[in-house]
Amino acid sequence: MNEADLQLIDRYLSGALTPAEVQKVESRLSEDLDFARSLRQYQQQDNYLDYRAKGGVLPSDLDAVAADFWQGADAESEPEAAPTASIRPIRRYLSIAAAISLLLFAGWWLSRGSATVDGPSLYADQMVLPRIDNSIRGELDPADSLYQAAVTAYNAGELSTARPLMDRYLEEYGLDSELLLAYAAASIELGAYDEAEIALRQLDASTSLLRNEVPFYRALMLLKQGEVAAARELLQTVTNGDQKLEDLKKLLAE
Amino acid sequence: MTSSKAHPDHQRIIEAGLKAGNQAPLRDIYREVAPDITAALRSKGADLSTARDIFQEAMIVLIEKATDPDFILTAPVGAFLRGVCHRMWLSRLRQNNRRAEVSLDGILTSPSEGPDLGLEEGELNGRCFRLLDQCFNQLSETCQALLLRLKKGLSPTEIAEQLGMSSRNTFDRRKFACIQRWRGLMQAADPKGICQQQLL
DSSP states (O other): OOOOHHHHHHHHTOOOOOHHHHHHHHHHHHHHHHHHHHHHHHHHHHHHHHHTTTOOOOOOHHHHHHHHHHHHHHHTGGGGGGGGGGOOOHOOOHHHHHHHHHHHHHHHHHHOOTTTOOHHHHHHHHHOOOOOOOOOOOOSHHHHHHHHHHHHHHHOOOOOHHHHHHHHHHHHHOOHHHHHHHHHHHHHHHTTTHHHHHHHHHHSSSGGGGGGGHHHHHHHHHHTTTOOHHHHHHHTOSSSSSSSHHHHHHHHHO | OOOOOHHHHHHHHIIGGGGTTTHHHHHHHHHHHHHHHHHHHHHTTHHHHHHHHHHHHHHHHHHHTTOOOOOOSSSSSHHHHHHHHHHHHHHHHHHHGGGGGGGGTSSSSOOOOOOOOOGGGOOOOHHHHHHHHHHHSSSSSHHHHHHHHHHHTTOOOHHHHHHOOOOOHHHHHHHHHHHHHHHHHHHEEEEEEEEHTTOO
């Protein structure tokens, strides 16, 4: 959905269109399913804002009330659970020993075959911060100067400075897949994994060719956190012609 | 909808409670109906955690409906929640291919029986409202403030001044960028477009 369509929907819902424009929108609504969905989603966003602006109860409030209620209900029924406290110590020690054995076995199982691969080291070898060429952009308006500032800092390796600027640009001026990928890579490098994952998902959901890069950076993110088996498993399911990805697969298979 | 006459609970719960951000009606609902409904779900095969999870999702459907200015609660709130839980449980059974193994009598009879909930099948998913809320909370403070202040009736010029924007033009651009960002976050969190699909 482009900004022009979003503005059109906004003006349609707020009654700012002429009768001829209204007719045109309504005709499009009956033919264009995506446009009709976008309008419905816009209405939902609008209803949500209206409700929230009036201070309505939100899901997080509800979760807090539920946690409180069920905690109270469980506490009232606790006496029924009392017999479990009388398990004889020897049985408890056996349970603990069994749990430890299980954990050790699980650890061995997950790490088998990856004894020679050190995730963070492989990450350090393979991590490539995608470079952005900003020479074709001028400084015509605030968007471009913000972009220039973000990219200049990023290309200079000043990631802590670049990240908030990139975040601001992406929020204010919409999706720029090249910048989004760089933002994800910078977030991984700085250990901001949640933000990196959100950016990678956004890129994955876009139509940009750069979405092919998503599995590579997702695997690197796992490696940096030492999750070698998970990275290997992730890459086994992906084939998209990306050479970096194939190289990483081979390294993980060794 | 067979009748548009509001049940007294509409005023009690929707108007006086949820829309005003008052948590007391929520606590009343839990106390009054949650134990019975979750017990009924458990008697039909749901484990404790699933029964509570379904009840919680039904509560989200209720607050989601409270965001819709056209929604009228025509049945007691307990009957509404019971009906929603009933449909959600049937839906889970269908997903698990277990429909043939369970009895669907008692409160878990046909969805067409019982009170009119004023709901389409596709609306029975509180997760989409939760997603809308979670993604809104991921927007920057400026975006949240801009969108909420606009909703509270402040003029674009006032908001632009308060948030340090240089012109009305900047305000408009920022507003649509914030809405786009919100939609982008929702799309990223719901890559299969399940919430999109249920919109029509």
